[in-house]
Amino acid sequence: MADQEVKLLGVWASVFSKRVEIALKMKGISYEFVAQDLSNKSPELLEFNPVHKKVPVLLHKGKPVCESLVILEYIDETWKSGPSILPEDPYSRSAARFWAKFIDEKCHPAIFKIRRSQGEEREKAIEEATEHLTTLENELKGKRFFGGDEIGLVDIAGNFIALWLGVLLELVGIELLTKEKFPKLCEWVDDYLNCSIIKETLPVREELLAFFQSLFQQSN
Numbered sequence: 296m297a298d299q300e301v302k303l304l305g306v307w308a309s310v311f312s313k314r315v316e317i318a319l320k321m322k323g324i325s326y327e328f329v330a331q332d333l334s335n336k337s338p339e340l341l342e343f344n345p346v347h348k349k350v351p352v353l354l355h356k357g358k359p360v361c362e363s364l365v366i367l368e369y370i371d372e373t374w375k376s377g378p379s380i381l382p383e384d385p386y387s388r389s390a391a392r393f394w395a396k397f398i399d400e401k402c403h404p405a406i407f408k409i410r411r412s413q414g415e416e417r418e419k420a421i422e423e424a425t426e427h428l429t430t431l432e433n434e435l436k437g438k439r440f441f442g443g444d445e446i447g448l449v450d451i452a453g454n455f456i457a458l459w460l461g462v463l464l465e466l467v468g469i470e471l472l473t474k475e476k477f478p479k480l481c482e483w484v485d486d487y488l489n490c491s492i493i494k495e496t497l498p499v500r501e502e503l504l505a506f507f508q509s510l511f512q513q514s515n
């Protein structure tokens with residue numbers, strides 16, 4: 296069976312690996328999770344993702360697929376079981392790809408910049424992140440999930456905003472995603488984290504916090 300030939304090279308604390316695990320679970324595909332040590336990259340990781348040398352890598356029947364958003368589309372196109380990750384209609388599909396890309400290219404860097412900067416530079420980074428989160432807040436108006444009534448590509452891409460953002464900013468003593476400023480986004484976080492597949496797949500907040508705390512201590 297095709298399911299038995301699915302392997303995921305990943306890291307438990309990686310927001311990108313978790314995207315792939317969520318998609319596989321949504322489709323009901325069983326897979327082998329092969330944990331990677333990014334401080335000592337495995338020959339398998341280097342062989343199957345020689346360009347970026349990053350997790351996640353999905354191996355399907357021995358063939359590698361790299362880059363989490365590409366993998367999500369591959370999963371959606373390969374397994375028609377379970378709910379769709381991308382919408383059917385081409386315009387809605389392009390919109391989903393647009394917002395997923397926006398999260399990766401705008402939101403992630405802005406939030407990481409807050410952690411890395413100090414003083415005036417940090418204030419600017421907070422302003423920038425606030426602007427991007429406001430854009431997402433507006434995109435959610437009238438919808439429960441970015442995908443509509445059900446979770447889809449943009450929700451899964453938004454893992455970082457749902458869990459990692461709060462953890463990373465707690466470590467620098469900043470609260471950005473508040474109910475007062477972002478009521479829709481906060482409602483989305485609650486609804487998303489309460490979906491059974493999401494709950495069983497994403498890491499426990501305290502464990503993630505401890506992991507990044509120790510990672511940052513090592514890198515400071």
Ligand SMILES: N[C@@H](CCC(=O)N[C@@H](CS)C(=O)NCC(=O)O)C(=O)O
Nearest residue numbers: 309310311333349350351362363364
């Ligand atoms: N754009 C990539 C990002 C993947 C990524 O940044 N993975 C990190 C772990 S969270 C990684 O493997 N880092 C190893 C490195 O940078 O050397 C994706 O969406 O899959």
